[in-house]
Amino acid sequence: MNQLYPIFLKVHELNVLLVGGGNVGTEKLEFLLKSSPRAQVTAVAKAFSPSFLEVAGRSETVTMIEDAYDEKYLGGKHIVIAATDDKAVNRQIRDEAKERFLLVNVADTPDLCDFYLGGIVTKGNLKIAISTNGKSPTTAKRLRQLLEDVLPEEIDDLLQNLHAYRDTLKGDFEQKVKAMNELTEGLVRKG
Ligand SMILES: C[C@@]1(CC(=O)O)C2=NC(=C\c3[nH]c(c(CCC(=O)O)c3CC(=O)O)Cc3[nH]c(c(CC(=O)O)c3CCC(=O)O)/C=C3\N/C(=C\2)[C@@H](CCC(=O)O)[C@]3(C)CC(=O)O)/[C@H]1CCC(=O)O
Numbered sequence: 315m316n317q318l319y320p321i322f323l324k325v326h327e328l329n330v331l332l333v334g335g336g337n338v339g340t341e342k343l344e345f346l347l348k349s350s351p352r353a354q355v356t357a358v359a360k361a362f363s364p365s366f367l368e369v370a371g372r373s374e375t376v377t378m379i380e381d382a383y384d385e386k387y388l389g390g391k392h393i394v395i396a397a398t399d400d401k402a403v404n405r406q407i408r409d410e411a412k413e414r415f416l417l418v419n420v421a422d423t424p425d426l427c428d429f430y431l432g433g434i435v436t437k438g439n440l441k442i443a444i445s446t447n448g449k450s451p452t453t454a455k456r457l458r459q460l461l462e463d464v465l466p467e468e469i470d471d472l473l474q475n476l477h478a479y480r481d482t483l484k485g486d487f488e489q490k491v492k493a494m495n496e497l498t499e500g501l502v503r504k505g
């Protein structure tokens with residue numbers, strides 16, 4: 315059973331440290347920005363690859379620091395992603411982050427992670443996060459692609475219309491809940 319508890323983070327208001335600016339660092343940054351274009355990210359790497367520079371360059375909220383990892387970079391951060399090609403450095407980042415009770419992800423090393431990055435589907439205000447409990451990232455990717463394909467863009471209109479309708483409702487909280495549930499019953503009715 316998957317015991318992970320998903321939460322939806324306001325990474326545009328949180329400070330993320332990403333260490334490593336190669337293939338894996340680029341992939342993590344790309345997925346982070348795809349979902350949260352204004353994510354506050356400080357990227358630290360001894361060297362940034364051209365593709366990392368390209369992805370980071372598209373964002374106004376990514377700061378790059380060309381340097382070897384140092385504990386000082388953990389200051390003021392809420393979340394840390396370690397994506398260097400040096401296992402000892404990744405381990406050090408993880409240990410020093412844990413000392414500060416920061417949440418840490420060591421890319422592609424499930425045992426060292428407090429949280430996993432998931433497959434993410436966004437359709438306007440709707441967001442669906444997918445986890446396979448670290449068992450098959452490839453399946454997470456395929457499910458993400460499938461849901462991106464089958465969920466219509468118009469699903470956001472539904473959310474917006476229901477939100478507007480709720481604002482027109484009179485009565486107390488319980489009456490509103492009842493009205494919203496009656497109106498949306500058809501979404502889950504079988505047959
Ligand atoms: C969802 C996604 C999000 C993202 O990365 O942002 C993501 N991995 C993605 C793709 C992907 N990553 C890898 C492959 C090659 C397939 C393969 O090798 O089997 C592919 C597929 C591909 O690229 O086609 C390599 C890989 N990844 C991990 C390991 C270690 C292991 O499994 O033990 C290895 C082997 C490394 C090695 O060989 O050493 C581990 C993790 N990868 C996770 C997330 C977390 C678990 C998520 C979950 O619960 O499912 C977790 C635990 C930690 C983490 O990194 O957070 C993103 C899809 C984004 C999208 O397209 O939507």
Ligand SMILES: NC(=O)c1ccc[n+]([C@@H]2O[C@H](COP(=O)([O-])OP(=O)(O)OC[C@H]3O[C@@H](n4cnc5c(N)ncnc54)[C@H](O)[C@@H]3O)[C@@H](O)[C@H]2O)c1
Binds near residue numbers: 334358360
């Ligand atoms: N490339 C892949 O698709 C892939 C897939 C699975 C696993 N991995 C593993 O993930 C890890 C990272 O792979 P990669 O392809 O991103 O490597 P890479 O060589 O492309 O990038 C490594 C990055 O880490 C930085 N770095 C190294 N030591 C550092 C330090 N002390 N301080 C700051 N930055 C430092 C480098 O400057 C570089 O930016 C490796 O362990 C690799 O085996 C990679």
